[in-house]
Amino acid sequence: MESAGRAVLLDESHVCGGWQGGGDEGGRAELARRDSVRSGAEDRAAEQFLGAEGVGAAVRSRNGRHGGDEGLRCRIGARALCIMSREAEAQDMRKPIAVALTAMVVLALAAGAACRPRGGKAGGAATAPATKAVERTAGVEHARAENLRVRQAAVADLFYPADPAKLREDIDRYLGEVKHPRLEDVRAIICPHAGYQYSGAVAAYSYAQLRGRNVDTVIVLAPTHYAHFRSAYVSRADALETPLGRVMVSPLAGKLAAMAPFTSECSCEIKRPGWWRQTKMDIPPFGKDTPDTWEHALETQIPFIQRVLPEARVVPVVMGDVDPRQAADALAGFISDRTVIVASSDLSHYLPYNTARHLDQQCIAAIVDLDIDRMKTQQACGERPIMTVMHLARRFGWAAKLLDYRNSGDTAGEKESVVGYAAVAFYRSAAPRATMPATMPAERPYSRVERQFLLSLARLTITEAVVNGKLLQVDPATVPPRLAERKGCFVTLLKNGQLRGCIGNIMPTKMLYQAVVENAVMAALHDRRFTPVTRDELGQIVIEVSVLTVPQPLAFGSTDELLAKLRPGIDGVVLRVGEASATYLPQVWSQIPDKQEFLSKLSEKAGLAPDAWRGRDVQIEVYQDEAFRENE
Structure with missing residues (x-):
């Protein structure tokens, strides 16, 4: 009966891929109960399972159709050692069983020479050179030669x-x-x-x-x-x-x-x-x-x-x-x-x-x-x-x-x-779905109240950081619902019409109001292109907030097709070349209206050569934004 129960357990985990996770306490308890059933019949269940899985040599060996399969004996012998040890402990037969254990160890070691080595051929010696020696920890093989x-x-x-x-x-x-x-x-x-x-x-x-x-x-x-x-x-x-x-x-x-x-x-x-x-x-x-x-x-x-x-x-x-x-x-x-x-x-x-x-x-x-x-x-x-x-x-x-x-x-x-x-x-899909998310370009614009909330939040955040050196704390209960949605956004600081700082996140990883707070502090104090904003400058700073749609890949087959698809003044552009990447907001088109120059400057911003955007492994994504600034 124990052998049959064991076989059922193996079959069930094989059919579904294991017990269902995520709080399935009943399944884990049953698994633990079944796993605790041990006897000499376990060997027979293991052999039966190996045969059912189509290990032809093992099946033929156990059926006596050709010579013994030492690899199978290695596995079964090791299991027999564990089983005999448990039985000896239960019956307090340590001395008699020690002799049997010694014999089993000798058999297992002898059979080990015929076990299939990793990196070698079945039934033969390992052929891997000494430089390929490996050490194994937690199921992960550390290859010294390959690191x-x-x-x-x-x-x-x-x-x-x-x-x-x-x-x-x-x-x-x-x-x-x-x-x-x-x-x-x-x-x-x-x-x-x-x-x-x-x-x-x-x-x-x-x-x-x-x-x-x-x-x-x-x-x-x-x-x-x-x-x-x-x-x-x-x-x-x-x-x-x-x-x-x-x-x-x-x-x-x-x-x-x-x-x-x-x-x-x-x-x-x-x-x-x-x-x-x-x-x-x-x-x-x-x-x-x-x-x-x-x-x-x-x-x-x-x-x-x-x-x-x-x-x-x-x-x-x-x-x-x-x-x-x-x-x-x-x-x-x-x-x-x-x-x-x-x-x-x-x-x-x-x-x-x-x-x-x-x-x-x-x-x-x-x-x-x-x-x-x-x-x-x-x-x-x-x-x-x-x-x-x-x-x-x-x-x-x-x-x-x-x-x-x-x-x-x-x-x-x-x-x-x-x-x-x-x-x-x-x-x-070529056809748009009716259930497009709120982050897509077709969403309704932010209201005047929502815009003012974000601009005031950015202003208060920068003032608190510059004057008091603290991060503004926001009560979530005071935040309008749409501003608690996850969005990508940038906070841009202008002084006398010139850029004074600009930091943001392209992807919607944070709630919008939280992103505005964090990006406002970063733009004011941690944009590496500028010195930190001072208290004396606060009255001269104009704040702009840009809320982004999620970037979409832009498919193109040539540089000419890429240039034809770009929309100046509409699309923000993300350039990815290998591990390097950079982005320009749609507003940058007003400063660099030429498409080729735009992409060349963007390549340089990513730390690449100006013509890197013409390479073979280039990926381009585009997005749109809704931008609003103080005093508009």
Whole structure:
């Protein structure tokens, strides 16, 4: 009975991708209870599970069809040591068992020579040179020669094949079975994260939309199943490893980690999954796990990415209990024509087939309609990644389309208790949506009262900072509702008609009134182009506030097309070349009306050569603003 119970546990975590996180105390308690059941039958369950996962050599060895598989014996022998030790302790048979333990250790060490080494060939000695020696900590491989932190594959041979050829074959077969028209300009996808035999065919529908596209960065948003924390954890690894090789982590990961609610520091409770003893990676000591150590919802996306976008880099994120809108605000600044987002999620869990289909259809309808309020009541373990993408879709005008829906009862499981899977693509739509967010250009202008509130707030802030050296404190109850929305804004200081300071934030990461307070202080005291404003100057300063729309990527195929699309006096421009970036507000066109000179000066502002805007890796975004100043 214990063996059967253990097999059920492994199967359930494999179907849905693990217990649902985000406060699922009942699931964690049940996982802990089942995980505590230990006996000699555990070996048989492990062997049975390995066989079910298609490890052909192990199956044939156990069936006596060819010579013994020493790699399997290594794993089973190690488990037998733990089991015998527990039984000895329970029966107080330490002396008799010591002999048996010694014998088992000898057997395990002897068999270890035949265990497949990392970097070597199966059944042979490791071929890696001494300079490739590695040390492993917390599931991350530190390669001394390459100075890389590599997250090892935790669920290879559990959720997908560990054999590279078999893994490529399975993924390519799934992709080859996709029957759906290719959408233009896909910006994000939703993919399931269960074992490939259950959800791989559905995930392929999303990934087929990305195959061959000009994408260099994939931001993977995965829900947490085993860690409990209130942030979005950006993996600290330099590369992620799967049987298909390594995929490098984008430098954007470090920048994203510096923006709340994202972080690369996380001290939190982590409950290891029920299958942790079956992993092939080097298991870290207890207490050294990080949110991404065991997270299958993250890892199962990587092999698909390696097949459809082999040159792309990734930004691996595990999302805890965070506000999806705040996450979208931070992510918005990283969206470009060469970036795509993957939201990892299954749908309903362990319901009867017809009930699951009904609830899943409601969830899918909320996603496709971009109805965030309705989505809050749906069943999806990746609710936060999905809602983050929905916020971005509303902001950037993306449409959503269902590509495929099935559940485990349709693919490889029974219908009494199923898990739902959906493939959804978000793409830039030519037709504007009726539900465009308030940050889009079509919003109504601020009223005279709202404008005066912001200008007075900036004036009081600067006076308090210059005269008293303090930051103005604002009672949120006194702020008009529209001014508490998140907006990008700049505060500009003019003296005798000349610039005296200008600081702002392009993306809507803060409430507008808070952004005005912070930017006013920065413009007055911390603009490195000018000395700090003095008390004697306060009466000569004129304040201007600019509220920005969210920047939109500007597609162009040549410098001539870029110049033709720019609109002097209307568009603010963000120039990005590699890691460098700079922006000019729309007002700057009045000082630099020539488009080529405008872009050359903007390149210099970014610390680049004047003609850098003519290069191949240039990205341009445009935005509009609503600007108002004192005494108008």
